[in-house]
Amino acid sequence: MHSEPYLLDPSADGVHVLWHTGAPASGAVLLGNRRVEATSSALVALHDEDGVRATVYRHWADVRGLGAGRTPYRVVTVLSDGAVDESDTYTLAPAVPGGHPVRLLLTSDHQLWRMTPANLAKVAETVGVELDGVLFAGDMVGVPARAGDWFDHPNGRGFFAALTGRADTVIAGRHYRGAPLLQHAPLFPAIGNHEVMGRRHHTLQERFDDPAPGDWDTAAYEELFPVPRGPAGPRWWSRTIGDVFVVSLFVTRAWRDPVATYLEPGQFLFERVDAGSPQHTWLTAELGSAAARAARFRVVVFHHASHGLGAHVVPAYTDPVEAGGRYAYPVENDVVLRDLAPLLGAAGVDLVLNGHNHLWNRFRDAAGVNWLESSNVGNSYGAFPERGDPGGLAPVLPTVAPLTDPAGTPLPYVADDDVTVFSVLDSAAGAVHSYRFDTRDPDGPVVLFDELPLD
The missing domain is CATH 2.60.40.10 (Immunoglobulins)
Structure with a gap:
């Protein structure tokens, strides 16, 4: 290796x-x-x-x-x-000096999935590899302590392999190797649940599947990405990238399957971000800093999405409450909606980038904060528009070329195992541009389907 x-x-x-x-x-x-x-x-x-x-x-x-x-x-x-x-x-x-425009790739949830090398190859073809940064909203691999997931996995789609142009996968007869992005563009990561290991077991998969409160670690992530650093090391941090002020938070929880979620021990939050927690207190100061106020745009990156149409946006991001022998997660206690969203709105945050649901959708709240997930990179777990956004917002329809359902109705999301999506923040244009590529048609175009204005 x-x-x-x-x-x-x-x-x-x-x-x-x-x-x-x-x-x-x-x-x-x-x-x-x-x-x-x-x-x-x-x-x-x-x-x-x-x-x-x-x-x-x-x-x-x-x-x-x-x-x-x-x-x-x-x-x-x-x-x-x-x-x-x-x-x-x-x-x-x-x-990039403060005040200068930048181009930043917005991505997450690669996890060695099938479409990831094709996605990154199309990024390079569309916007080049000499970007000013890659903002990654968590879930880089499947099991973070497994060396092969990062480097030389048998499926040819290790994390670094795809992001450095050394992947090896074929879709619809076309060979994709990813792209040499990280050799040219610095990575600015956030921790997702797939960067956290659990209690000791014989196999790594068993250990990953069994975290417990107070018995989990992010050691592999911290060895591979020792910088940027904040007061808790690389777990959360802030940086100014040209005219964009970026904050990365540790907002994710232990995932359980749909049955275990509601039984003991249930889901739990890894790092607290409630009002009064060290992370929330630090974030309040950072968003009020001179650097944040001077930036043209303010972007906050974290993994868990509390606004969304995806499968994993429920249950609410909160501690479980016992109710009749089962666990409940009251949406009114959702920490992101209750404690983070008001702070972000008051601080003039322009964009929140989330992951976790493996789809593309976006929302805009009453304070003017845009909530974007652009994680339909390697695969999707579907969208559930009939359920709606648990946070009560209406999804924003793509402004340029939305996909449609069989009846021709435009869809406010991309959740597809054949169509891969990437987004680029172009601060000179004051917008986030989102693109899609249908891997079933290897000679087909990369389609600009949404423009999200940030000004």
Whole structure:
């Protein structure tokens, strides 16, 4: 196993470059005649399916002293036996200066699903790979402590493989490899429920399926994405990316199947974000900061969606209440709707990016906050418009080219196992553009189907 480089957390004059090998090695980033040595260390949180620690070495270089614009680079790795491996040439850049326009890919819920490499290939064909960032609203893989999910899964769709152009999957006779996005564009992630491991068991799948209050961890995520960092390390953070102020929160819960959800132990929230919690208190200060107020747009990213038409938007995002031997989740206690939404509206947040439901839909609340989920990337779990949004909002119909039902009625969502979706925030245009591609027609167009104005 030898991964391509990926970029994290650019600063005013630099950016972090990371890559991994399956054997001890040393490494460096090469920028013309300049060489920046990497710090190499063994990771401890990744394992094979039987729980045996996987051999994975992380190489991490903090590249500083960059000028404005893009700089070509490559990484070189020297293995313990003296073998040398050198990557292709890519480009990196420091942080986009405040006030400057940016283009950000909005995505989530890749999880090694079938359409993900096709989705990323179409991103590259449509908007290129030299973006200013990738905002990822959680659920990167299936089991976060399983090394293969990140790098070399047998299905050819490991997380880094797809996002660095090394995936291998075929749909309708067309071969897709993803795209080299993370070699050029820094990743800005948020934690989803598939970044959390549970209690000790023999297999990783059993451990993932059995978290308990106080007995769970995000160790693999924190080793792979050690930056950006906030007061709780990489679990939540804020950054200014050009003219966009971005906050990433840890808002997700232990998922149970539709039966176990209502029986003991039920679902529970991993990290508190209720009013008065450390995360909520920190968020209040961040949204009131000079950096947030100075930005043209304010974006908050977290995994769980309390507005939506998807299967996983219910039950409400709250603690279970025992009722007649079963658990209930009163919607009036939904923490996102009760404690987060008023704060976001009062702070002038323009966009909330969620995931979890594997579909595309969007809403706009009375305070002017846009709630977008653009997670119909690799697959879908369906939409349930007859149930409606538990938060009481009406979905916004796509403004350009909505899909239609068999009767020709426009649909306010995309929830399809053949049609993949991606969204791009273009701050110069003051809008989020959403695109769809029907994988059943490999020579068909990428269709702009929605424009969400942010101004």
